[in-house]
Amino acid sequence: MRILLLCHSFNSLTQRLFAELRARGHQLSVELDINDRVTEEAVAMFQPDLLIAPFLKRRIPASVWQALPCLVVHPGPPGDQGPSALDWAVLRGERDWGVTVLQANAEFDAGPVWAHAAFPLRQAAKGSLYRREVTQAALAATLAAVQRFQNGERVGDAPPPALWRPAMRQADRAIHWADHTTAEVLARLRCADGQPGVLDALWGQACHLMDGHAASGSVMSGFPDAAPGDLLAVRDGALLRRTRDGGVWIGHVRRADAAAGFKQVAAQAFATEATALPELPAPLQRPEDEWGELRYTEHGPEGARVGCLHFDFHNGAMSTGRCERLRAAWLAVRERPLKVLLLMGGEDFFSNGIDLNAIEAAAHRSGDSAADASWRNIQAMNDLALAVIETTDWLTVSLLRGNAGAGGAFLALAADEVWAHEGVVLNPHYKNMGNLYGSEYWTYLLPRRLGEAGAQALMRQRTPLRALDAWHMTLIDHCDEAGREGFEDRCLQRALALAASYNLPQRLAAKQATRERDEARRPLAHHREQELARMHRNFYGFDPSYHVARHHFVHKLPHAWTPRHLAVHR
Structure with a gap:
């Protein structure tokens, strides 16, 4: 039809x-x-x-x-x-x-x-x-x-008989810090997630709060004298705030003033005020109830260990700082005696590449610019992808539990294998964001899976790709068609079997030999140089398409027309 x-x-x-x-x-x-x-x-x-x-x-x-x-x-x-x-x-x-x-x-x-x-x-x-x-x-x-x-x-x-629910107002979502429990605060933050956020105030300045996470009892025990509503600490850019019976981490806010009225990491939106709060970093290996953007777990017997590196970044956005922290975590895990490492991403998104909101924020800072922030961010993404590509003594697997787009899709391809649930949608292209050329070593990673012609064909299209179709075209290596419940456990069992397989040493030797041949044929540094030369023109050149598209995306400006790759009738 x-x-x-x-x-x-x-x-x-x-x-x-x-x-x-x-x-x-x-x-x-x-x-x-x-x-x-x-x-x-x-x-x-x-x-x-x-x-x-x-x-x-x-x-x-x-x-x-x-x-x-x-x-x-x-x-x-x-x-x-x-x-x-x-x-x-x-x-x-x-x-x-x-x-x-x-x-x-x-x-x-x-x-x-x-x-x-x-x-x-x-x-x-x-x-x-x-x-x-x-x-x-x-x-x-x-x-x-x-x-x-x-x-x-x-x-x-x-x-059936109708039950009318009116448009929810801010009064319905309002948080009363002295009265509401952590569960009640989280319900209000969660029902306003993304849009419109919960109208509140930080340091006396009106803003919309979103992206809430419960604080553990051990964290809150460090603030015995705090009163409900008090701001107590910073972790991964989130602000810790006291509730009636505990605390919540508030990850993102949207300030009410017109100049910066878009979503930002909370501690960066209030950078001056947040400097007075203590930093409470979370260790990579920690109890389940301890929130943090990065988490590492390890599984299996000695000699066949599997590591799982989780990075749950809000909406899959990977700012310069997040890329640097994830790369540091990768390098720390490199010291572990592993056979297989699962790069887990988040539950809702694996990654969507560079953080457009953080880049937009740079345009509002004195002495900075969106172009400079874009350049820093793509360099950090490339450093992370390079660390994954150059890990040759393990097998690495990107596990797509949620969608992946733009540079995030190519970060996934930096691993030896990519496993995805059938409900995942990929957007392995950059053009929709102001005709970006893209980096993350895609000119190396994509042709080795699809060939040169296949890689160019994929990069020309702009429409979403089902995980099942990505598997059929060999873009990914495994598509799990069972229910979403239990997906992570099924993949962990696959990884444990892989770590214990009899031919793992031969696979690793072949991987190392392939990397050496590829490097001799065309160094990764050359791929990066050529990609970044094109990206530099996107960021600093005469064509403002990327900056216009980013600004429209971040500020949620209404569309003036439907893109022609979607409106085929036009």
Whole structure:
């Protein structure tokens, strides 16, 4: 069928549906929801059989839904209505939730139901739930609805009695530090994750808080006299704040002043004030309840040990400092007697490459610039990738539990093998960010998997890639098609078997020989030099496309048009 996706932005859920529907043979085109006239024009040009709206912030115009079947993906169970469905579910601690695909009509979220899928609700941030459980349920429900439509049905089921949930206000999310427990504070931070954040104040300055993590009892025991609301310490850029019965680490904020009104690491957004707080670094190996961005665990018997290096960076953004800390952790782990190392990434993202928000912040600092910050960041990413590539006495595996994009996708390829869950979406290209050329040694890493022609073909396209398709084209080495629950354990068992395999010494010897031959043929330093020459023009040259695209992305500016690689009807 011809299916038009109408969406506010081409977000993770929309990307997954786009890739999955296209893999099933449907002709897909995308139109961003800019205004009613543009939507009407897109329908007239593409002539779709069906319109699907995975992520909207406005109603579909009546001129469209009256003329064409329009299915809306709503992140709530049947009968749930309102624009803040998932926010309310997280705040209220619902145990079960779901996704409903319903037909657009004159009422908000009240049309005939075509399909729905349920799931247990984890205690997690709204964004994490959206990227995992909501996306998986939305895929199942959307495929079921599309199948019904293909079978000739044109009317969905009557909706159940409605429960209207209004748009959540800041008053509903507000934190009262003297009264709220850690669990209550986390529920408020998690339901506002990403957007809009919880309106509060730090050091008397209004800002939106997000990215909360519970502090351990051992950390809080070091501050026996602290009062609720007190700011106590810094770790990995997060600020420790006292609650009624414990504490939370606040990872990111968005300041209310117009000049820097975008998301930043909390301690960097309030850099001057945060210098008065003590640093409390977390050791790599530590108890489970001790939060930190980096964590290392070790498994298996002596002589067949497997290490797991976790780096859970918010939204997969890897700033210069984060790259440097991860590289230092890698070098520290290099001293361990391992056979296999799993580079774990985070639960929601493996990596999305350089940190565009941190780079944007440099444009607001005296004596710095976005171009200089971009240059520092890409150098740090390259140093990290180089450390992985040059590790030849172990087998290294990148484990993609969540999505990977741009430089983060190529960082994954720096390992010997890449294993991913089937729900992962990859965007192994740079062009969508102002036509960046890219680095992270991709000119070395990609051709060794796809060949020169295959590498160039992949870098020319700009659309998302399913993990299953990446496996079929040999971009990755293993795609786990079992349920998301237990994925990490299954991969650990694979790694333990690999570490104990009889032919591991031969594999390592072959790996070392290949690296030596490749270096003799064309040194890694030459790849880096050539890539960075192009990146230097992106950052410092006459074409401002990268800086414009980054600014629009960071400040969440509305789209003026739909990119032509998505809007094929144009």
